[in-house]
Amino acid sequence: xxxxxxxxxxxxxxxxxxxxxxxxxxxxxxxxxxxxxxxxxxxxxxxxxxxxxxxxxxxxxxxxxxxxxxxxxxxxxxxxxxxxxxxxxxxxxxxxxxxxxxxxxxxxxxxxxxxxxxxxxxxxxxxxxxxxxxxxxxxxxxxxxxxxxxxxxxxxxxxxxxxxxxxxxxxxxxxxxxxxxxxxxxxxxxxxxxxxxxxxxxxxxxxxxxxxxxxxxxxxxxxxxxxxxxxxxxxxxxxxxxxxxxxxxxxxxxxxxxxxxxxxxxxxxxxxxxxxxxxxxxxxxxxxxxxxxxxxxxxxxxxxxxxxxxxxxxxxxxxxxxxx
Amino acid sequence: xxxxxxxxxxxxxxxxxxxxxxxxxxxxxxxxxxxxxxxxxxxxxxxxxxxxxxxxxxxxxxxxxxxxxxxxxxxxxxxxxxxxxxxxxxxxxxxxxxxxxxxxxxxxxxxxxxxxxxxxxxxxxxxxxxxxxxxxxxxxxxxxxxxxxxxxxxxxxxxxxxxxxxxxxxxxxxxxxxxxxxxxxxxxxxxxxxxxxxxxxxxxxxxxxxxxxxxxxxxxxxxxxxxxxxxxxxxxxxxxxxxxxxxxxxxxxxxxxxxxxxxxxxxxxxxxxxxxxxxxxxxxxxxxxxxxxxxxxxxxxxxxxxxxxxxxxxxxxxxxxxxx
Numbered sequence: 001x002x003x004x005x006x007x008x009x010x011x012x013x014x015x016x017x018x019x020x021x022x023x024x025x026x027x028x029x030x031x032x033x034x035x036x037x038x039x040x041x042x043x044x045x046x047x048x049x050x051x052x053x054x055x056x057x058x059x060x061x062x063x064x065x066x067x068x069x070x071x072x073x074x075x076x077x078x079x080x081x082x083x084x085x086x087x088x089x090x091x092x093x094x095x096x097x098x099x100x101x102x103x104x105x106x107x108x109x110x111x112x113x114x115x116x117x118x119x120x121x122x123x124x125x126x127x128x129x130x131x132x133x134x135x136x137x138x139x140x141x142x143x144x145x146x147x148x149x150x151x152x153x154x155x156x157x158x159x160x161x162x163x164x165x166x167x168x169x170x171x172x173x174x175x176x177x178x179x180x181x182x183x184x185x186x187x188x189x190x191x192x193x194x195x196x197x198x199x200x201x202x203x204x205x206x207x208x209x210x211x212x213x214x215x216x217x218x219x220x221x222x223x224x225x226x227x228x229x230x231x232x233x234x235x236x237x238x239x240x241x242x243x244x245x246x247x248x249x250x251x252x253x254x255x256x257x258x259x260x261x262x263x264x265x266x267x268x269x270x271x272x273x274x275x276x277x278x279x280x281x282x283x284x285x286x287x288x289x290x291x292x293x294x295x296x297x298x299x300x301x302x303x304x305x306x307x308x309x310x311x312x313x314x315x316x317x318x319x320x321x322x323x324x
Numbered sequence: 325x326x327x328x329x330x331x332x333x334x335x336x337x338x339x340x341x342x343x344x345x346x347x348x349x350x351x352x353x354x355x356x357x358x359x360x361x362x363x364x365x366x367x368x369x370x371x372x373x374x375x376x377x378x379x380x381x382x383x384x385x386x387x388x389x390x391x392x393x394x395x396x397x398x399x400x401x402x403x404x405x406x407x408x409x410x411x412x413x414x415x416x417x418x419x420x421x422x423x424x425x426x427x428x429x430x431x432x433x434x435x436x437x438x439x440x441x442x443x444x445x446x447x448x449x450x451x452x453x454x455x456x457x458x459x460x461x462x463x464x465x466x467x468x469x470x471x472x473x474x475x476x477x478x479x480x481x482x483x484x485x486x487x488x489x490x491x492x493x494x495x496x497x498x499x500x501x502x503x504x505x506x507x508x509x510x511x512x513x514x515x516x517x518x519x520x521x522x523x524x525x526x527x528x529x530x531x532x533x534x535x536x537x538x539x540x541x542x543x544x545x546x547x548x549x550x551x552x553x554x555x556x557x558x559x560x561x562x563x564x565x566x567x568x569x570x571x572x573x574x575x576x577x578x579x580x581x582x583x584x585x586x587x588x589x590x591x592x593x594x595x596x597x598x599x600x601x602x603x604x605x606x607x608x609x610x611x612x613x614x615x616x617x618x619x620x621x622x623x624x625x626x627x628x629x630x631x632x633x634x635x636x637x638x639x640x641x642x643x644x645x646x647x648x
Contacts, residue, residue, distance in 0.1 A: 028400035029367035034358040043353035044409040048448035076352035085368040124372035131455040
């Protein structure tokens with residue numbers, strides 16, 4: 001079967017359809033329309049079998065993660081997602097796998113109102129590259145480099161769940177509570193990009209990133225880009241009851257919350273004068289958030305505290321996901 | 325080394341810089357500006373080692389091909405390229421390879437005035453996914469489906485060179501003329517996307533595609549999308565002297581010209597009333613072209629002629645590159 005038929009067969013009818021797509025799947029390139037007064041946000045992420053997902057991950061979970069991590073990058077810029085392109089490298093044409101994968105792509109494009117506008121299917125080791133595009137108002141920028149000394153550091157949701165979920169799958173962590181175990185595994189396999197939070201924050205936060213490499217690594221991406229330092233109060237980190245009640249001690253929970261990645265929560269800095277606006281806006285949409293620290297003037301310095309005392313994490317040397 | 329440092333080290337300063345890029349490499353997503361009255365063209369193509377390029381292909385040639393095939397897709401839509409994103413899967417961090425690859429990316433972004441706006445580097449088998457974006461005027465569409473019965477079929481440049489070049493590298497074709505051999509290999513390794521021709525054709529051609537899968541397969545993509553049939557006059561196919569003078573006979577030259585892919589010439593249909601305008605416009609930019617046939621009303625039918633007589637190609641059963 002050739003590439004043309006593959007895309008037609010599995011993906012052409014799977015996607016949500018948008019009016020701003022002039023030409024979608026089936027030509028040499030997609031043609032789309034960006035609204036006036038909007039800029040375009042573009043991000044690309046690749047997931048490789050055995051590196052970014054376990055060998056036995058289902059087609060649905062692979063599709064979910066590939067789309068989620070890309071929409072999470074858009075969310076971190078405050079962008080509203082519009083279109084995705086998919087490049088799928090597969091060792092062979094597996095009808096059941098492709099059907100399940102494309103069904104999930106269809107479901108998620110519906111959920112997020114994005115259209116699959118094109119793609120490529122190639123023969124090779126299993127990997128998925130998605131390019132996601134979206135819109136941001138031309139007068140609003142939410143980048144990594146806007147944090148200032150004194151800005152408050154917030155994070156949405158809870159931290160460490162995805163890392164614990166991965167360790168459960170790898171049998172490095174054993175949890176007897178079935179509900180908690182399923183919750184943590186699902187947080188690893190089916191992350192939810194904080195799309196709505198991103199659009200709310202784009203006029204309120206001074207800097208933003210999504211937590212993909214781990215809290216400590218990602219907050220330092222903001223600090224290094226912004227020329228600030230960081231104080232984090234580890235006793236304030238949002239830990240789910242599913243994680244907190246099922247690991248051996250506080251230190252293990254903190255390790256997951258600080259150095260494991262893939263939570264895809266938004267981590268952002270907020271100037272003092274916007275703090276109450278941020279809280280009101282996120283409250284009004286029932287988006288959970290926690291203030292976990294503050295930016296400092298000590299450029300590049302990461303100052304960890306537990307109950308206001310300096311704290312050294314046993315695992316902090318590794319600082320999260322290393323790509324190589 | 326982490327992804328962040330890799331992209332910063334090798335790619336952040338390599339690229340041509342454009343004024344319409346608000347945020348480039350280094351954040352969660354790129355932010356760019358699409359001019360008013362322009363639509364956005366987006367295409368994604370993946371090249372896998374051992375499938376789309378030979379194992380011993382140089383880093384420079386891999387970079388060249390990855391960029392060229394994507395810009396060729398934009399050219400086939402009449403789009404002017406603006407930005408590219410790069411996802412690079414590599415088994416390990418090879419400094420020499422990455423330096424050579426990024427130097428070539430830098431050189432080609434300068435040549436085509438496109439900016440590398442982002443990317444991803446992951447650990448995995450060597451493959452390269454590029455997403456290219458560009459602009460097309462909102463009132464002009466150059467797609468595959470606009471051909472009409474009676475439209476003339478044109479192609480730029482010459483056909484079959486890249487296929488012969490690949491066979492030389494695979495030692496399936498032996499050519500003693502060193503200059504011709506080098507020319508054909510270069511046509512395979514370093515294709516030139518017909519960017520300028522695409523922008524000229526967008527108001528004149530009725531349909532367009534780039535020749536990537538092979539002439540017969542690609543002309544049928546147009547025919548099937550447009551609901552037309554095709555007559556091709558094989559004696560009119562543009563064959564380079566490097567190919568024509570160095571293969572065993574006409575049949576071998578025709579086989580390369582019709583069923584081998586990767587020439588990245590533009591194949592397009594032109595209504596009778598635009599024929600002289602197309603010729604004048606392409607002549608004025610010294611872009612070589614040949615009229616090789618005509619669209620017919622026999623939907624989906626491919627009618628091959630040699631000196632006006634029906635002709636059956638020995639190799640025509642395979643019809644070009646099969647993706648699986």
